[in-house]
Amino acid sequence: MPESVQAAPLADGSFDGVAATAAGPPLAFTSRTAHDANTGQAWDLTTGAALGPPVPGFPADRAAWTFGVPAGSPAVAWTHRDRVHVQDVRTGRELVLDGQPDLLALAVHGGRGAVVAVFGPATDAEVVVWDALTGHRLAEFALWLGHRTAIDRSALHAAPASGPLVALAGGADVVVLDVERGEDVVAVPSARAVLAPSASGLVLVRPVENALHVRGLDGDRLTVLTAPGPCDRVAATGAAGRLLVAAGLEGDPCTVLAWDAATAAPSHRVKVPAPVNDLALTPDGTLLTATDEGLYTTRLCP
Missing domain, CATH: 2.130.10.10 (YVTN repeat-like/Quinoprotein amine dehydrogenase)
Incomplete structure (x- = not known):
C-alpha cells in the first residue's frame, strides 16, 4: 500500500501552472491568478520563499x-x-x-x-x-x-x-x-506524455488506462507503473539515478500518486485540499501541486 501523506501549503492563492528545474538547486516557477490579473513567480524551494518580484501580465x-x-x-x-x-x-x-x-x-x-x-x-x-x-x-x-x-x-x-x-x-x-x-x-x-531524464537516458512517461508507461525515445517500453484508475496531470524527473513520477487520479482530483519507477506500485498517495491544476517534481524529490486554493509541496524522498 502506498504511504498516505498530506501536502503542506507553500502559498495561498489560485495557481494555474507550476514547473520545476530538472537540475541544480530546487527551484520552481508558477502562474497565479489574483484580482483578474495573472502573475508569474519564481520560488526557492530550499527556503520556501518567493525568488524575486512577481512578473505582471504572465500568461495563464x-x-x-x-x-x-x-x-x-x-x-x-x-x-x-x-x-x-x-x-x-x-x-x-x-x-x-x-x-x-x-x-x-x-x-x-x-x-x-x-x-x-x-x-x-x-x-x-x-x-x-x-x-x-x-x-x-x-x-x-x-x-x-x-x-x-x-x-x-x-x-x-x-x-x-x-x-x-x-x-x-x-x-x-x-x-x-x-x-x-x-x-x-x-x-x-x-x-499525452512528459519528458524526463533517467538512468536509461531520456524517457517519455505517458498515461494509459490504469497505468503509466515509461518508454525510451526509441519507442521501447522500459517499465509499467500500475495505478488504481486512469491518471492525468503527469510529472516526472530524474533523482539520484532514479526516475520519480507523479500523476493525478482522474476519478479523485484531490489525490496525487507518486512512484519510484524502480517499483511498479505507487510509493505515496498525496492528498491536497482542492483539485489539481498542475504538477511538478524536482530532483531532490519535492512534489509541487498547483490548485485553485494554493500551492503545495510534499517531500517524497528522505
Whole structure:
C-alpha cells in the first residue's frame, strides 16, 4: 500500500501552472491568478520563499510559458502581446523578442542556453531557436506536424539533460526535434506524455488506462507503473539515478500518486485540499501541486 501523506501549503492563492528545474538547486516557477490579473513567480524551494518580484501580465495558459535550466542559470520564457520574454530568474535580466509562437521550450544549442519557439499551422510550421542570453537567432527550420497544428500540442523538455532535444506531444505521436541539427529525429507513438531524464537516458512517461508507461525515445517500453484508475496531470524527473513520477487520479482530483519507477506500485498517495491544476517534481524529490486554493509541496524522498 502506498504511504498516505498530506501536502503542506507553500502559498495561498489560485495557481494555474507550476514547473520545476530538472537540475541544480530546487527551484520552481508558477502562474497565479489574483484580482483578474495573472502573475508569474519564481520560488526557492530550499527556503520556501518567493525568488524575486512577481512578473505582471504572465500568461495563464501553460503552453504559453516554459521554465528550466538551459545552461548555467535558470530561465523562464513566456509570450505576451506579440512578444517573447526571456528572464534570468537569478539576476532578473530580461530579454524581449518579437513574435507570438504557439509553443515554447528551452534547450541547449552549441553549449548555449536557447529558447525554442514553434510558429504556425501544421502545413508550414516554423521552428526558431534564439540564444537565451543575447537574443541572436541560432537556427530556424520548417517542420511538418501532420494534420494537427502546433496549438494542439505541448512542448516538452528537461533542460539541461535533454540538451538540443525538444519533444512535441499531441496527436498520434510525440515528435522529437534536434534543434542543433534542425530536424525532427524520431516520432514515438503516444498522445499525452512528459519528458524526463533517467538512468536509461531520456524517457517519455505517458498515461494509459490504469497505468503509466515509461518508454525510451526509441519507442521501447522500459517499465509499467500500475495505478488504481486512469491518471492525468503527469510529472516526472530524474533523482539520484532514479526516475520519480507523479500523476493525478482522474476519478479523485484531490489525490496525487507518486512512484519510484524502480517499483511498479505507487510509493505515496498525496492528498491536497482542492483539485489539481498542475504538477511538478524536482530532483531532490519535492512534489509541487498547483490548485485553485494554493500551492503545495510534499517531500517524497528522505
